[in-house]
Amino acid sequence: MREQPGSGFSRRRIPMLECRYGTRGAFCRLGMIDMARSAIFCLLFLATNAALALLFPFTLSRFLLAVFIYAAGTAVMLYLLLHPRNQWLVANRSRVENADCVALTFDDGPSPVDTPRLLDLLREKNVKVTFFVVGKRADQYPEIVRRAWDEGHLIANHSWSHQSLFCFLTPRRLRAEIELGAESIRRICGFRPRCFRSPVGLRHPLLRLYLKQAGLEYISWSIRTFDTLIENSSILSRRILKRVTGGDIILLHDRLPAGADVMLEALPGIIDELRGRGLKFVLAGSREDAGCTTLESRPCEPAHSFRRSTKLPTSPR
Ligand SMILES: [Zn+2]
Numbered sequence: 001m002r003e004q005p006g007s008g009f010s011r012r013r014i015p016m017l018e019c020r021y022g023t024r025g026a027f028c029r030l031g032m033i034d035m036a037r038s039a040i041f042c043l044l045f046l047a048t049n050a051a052l053a054l055l056f057p058f059t060l061s062r063f064l065l066a067v068f069i070y071a072a073g074t075a076v077m078l079y080l081l082l083h084p085r086n087q088w089l090v091a092n093r094s095r096v097e098n099a100d101c102v103a104l105t106f107d108d109g110p111s112p113v114d115t116p117r118l119l120d121l122l123r124e125k126n127v128k129v130t131f132f133v134v135g136k137r138a139d140q141y142p143e144i145v146r147r148a149w150d151e152g153h154l155i156a157n158h159s160w161s162h163q164s165l166f167c168f169l170t171p172r173r174l175r176a177e178i179e180l181g182a183e184s185i186r187r188i189c190g191f192r193p194r195c196f197r198s199p200v201g202l203r204h205p206l207l208r209l210y211l212k213q214a215g216l217e218y219i220s221w222s223i224r225t226f227d228t229l230i231e232n233s234s235i236l237s238r239r240i241l242k243r244v245t246g247g248d249i250i251l252l253h254d255r256l257p258a259g260a261d262v263m264l265e266a267l268p269g270i271i272d273e274l275r276g277r278g279l280k281f282v283l284a285g286s287r288e289d290a291g292c293t294t295l296e297s298r299p300c301e302p303a304h305s306f307r308r309s310t311k312l313p314t315s316p317r
Pocket residue numbers: 107108158162198199200
């Protein structure tokens with residue numbers, strides 16, 4: 001049976017985990033420039049909103065000045081928060097090193113229906129990819145995540161509950177989203193992930209700090225496929241093949257509310273065509289960095305033992 005779209009993740013409060021290094025130590029390692037960038041972003045936010053004070057007393061010239069400052073400040077903030085390759089709030093990598101390679105990355109899974117179909121296809125084509133899994137979903141379907149890892153793919157952190165307003169999370173919630181996502185992968189696969197991608201690629205002024213604390217590298221993308229919107233596999237295929245060059249990291253999704261049929265239909269042809277162009281498929285990060293030098297999996301810890309010890313919410317959808 002096809003998975004039905006849910007009504008969103010649980011809004012129940014999640015616990016704060018102990019930080020691995022302590023905030024003070026992490027701030028020391030963060031560096032003055034990194035902290036200054038976050039501080040400048042916060043000042044920009046304050047200055048943009050302070051422009052509203054120009055409206056009192058109201059005159060046309062003061063109104064126009066306030067509109068100009070507010071619009072310009074908001075545009076800059078949106079660029080810093082939304083642009084996938086912007087380095088201001090968090091250093092990130094959007095390409096792989098070798099010019100004759102590309103990396104396929106799949107976000108938002110696992111899906112109980114489409115991720116196994118994708119894994120079958122990848123095994124048939126002998127292609128290894130990177131899965132950015134949502135912690136809550138990974139806890140629901142740990143056997144799928146384990147299978148992906150066992151078959152040579154890379155498992156990376158896509159936060160705990162995929163909050164659509166990720167850039168507005170409180171510091172406590174932001175850190176919990178990162179840590180709980182990492183812990184979910186550790187319980188299932190036996191290692192802490194080394195790669196992170198935020199929901200919708202959204203940034204946060206404190207993201208750089210917390211990723212450093214968690215030992216995570218931010219992996220962005222250079223090709224946005226719009227597989228979440230395109231409903232025709234030929235159009236999706238054409239869009240990707242027209243843009244891909246060596247070194248690209250390609251963003252796809254193995255879990256969509258309406259199913260990933262379009263992507264699954266397009267993918268075999270895309271793989272064959274890119275191979276025909278001499279491109280090889282690589283992971284977006286290293287499995288060795290993830291603490292594994294072989295393809296052998298580690299014993300899976302039952303999720304319920306972690307839930308009991310940290311009082312995690314138990315009903316993801
Ligand atoms: Zn996502």
